[in-house]
Amino acid sequence: MGQCSITEVIHINCPICKRGGWVIKYGGYESRGAYKHRYRCKRCGRTFVVDYGYKWLHYRPSKVRAALELYAKGLTLREIATFIGCSASTVWRWVMKYAQKLYAYVKRFRPEKVFQLHVDELFLRMKKRFFYVFDAIDKASRFAVFSVQSARNTENAKQLFREAPRAEFIVSDGLHAYREALKKFYHYKWLRSHYYRWHRFKGKHNNNIVERLQGTLRRWLHPKRGFKSLVTASIMLRFFYVYYNFIRFHSTVGCTPAEKAGAVQKEKLRNWKVLIRKAYFLILLPTKFRTEPG
Numbered sequence: 001m002g003q004c005s006i007t008e009v010i011h012i013n014c015p016i017c018k019r020g021g022w023v024i025k026y027g028g029y030e031s032r033g034a035y036k037h038r039y040r041c042k043r044c045g046r047t048f049v050v051d052y053g054y055k056w057l058h059y060r061p062s063k064v065r066a067a068l069e070l071y072a073k074g075l076t077l078r079e080i081a082t083f084i085g086c087s088a089s090t091v092w093r094w095v096m097k098y099a100q101k102l103y104a105y106v107k108r109f110r111p112e113k114v115f116q117l118h119v120d121e122l123f124l125r126m127k128k129r130f131f132y133v134f135d136a137i138d139k140a141s142r143f144a145v146f147s148v149q150s151a152r153n154t155e156n157a158k159q160l161f162r163e164a165p166r167a168e169f170i171v172s173d174g175l176h177a178y179r180e181a182l183k184k185f186y187h188y189k190w191l192r193s194h195y196y197r198w199h200r201f202k203g204k205h206n207n208n209i210v211e212r213l214q215g216t217l218r219r220w221l222h223p224k225r226g227f228k229s230l231v232t233a234s235i236m237l238r239f240f241y242v243y244y245n246f247i248r249f250h251s252t253v254g255c256t257p258a259e260k261a262g263a264v265q266k267e268k269l270r271n272w273k274v275l276i277r278k279a280y281f282l283i284l285l286p287t288k289f290r291t292e293p294g
């Protein structure tokens, strides 16, 4: 392959044609006191500026991160908007944007296997529409996964187990859909001894942990008033997934659930600033230059 040799090649992938080894420096400009390099890809001929996660934003990055943190804490869009000094739709746009980008980055840090998985579903009636939030949580690490659906059936329950890590034991409520859905992922003989159904409030295999998670989720969703659609609902749940597993310090386990589950190194991620920088910039680096946690 004829790579360019006269000018120094910069080791970042071109965001337009997604290929590395052809990018050179191509001037730059001064913005907010910082010099920004412009690069040119000699393969596709396009020039670009590296997006560190705050490109095209009219507000300071610290304000954007504050808005995300407040949204995760459970404030309404309008409350955040008055606090930041922007419009509510701007905050909404940020939430949608970063939820998808960060989720795309952190989904690689899902733990392979957990010990005891608790499964339940949350029923929501919003704006005369029905939603079910299927959720599963690991007892030891409190790592949780969510899946928002419009009906409570086997096919939708399967979607949850597609996203959940493999488990040694599974506890769920009486819903029949889980047994049917689990058959797709585990052997039915295995399920006889490792799957506990309808163990609610007492005994060793009670389902109280997931009830507690649903309390947190319900409290977070309550001021949101309503989902616009199933698509935005699932993006919101992805935002909550990132916050709950990777950023929020869980007092019971003494760190974030992802750290406890061994999916990421301790105190590597854990804040919006690091997470956004990694989600945006690391994608551009060729694989051998990426140093990732976990």
Ligand SMILES: [Zn+2]
Binding pocket: 014, 015, 016, 017, 018, 019, 041, 042, 043, 044, 045, 046
């Ligand atoms: Zn290119």
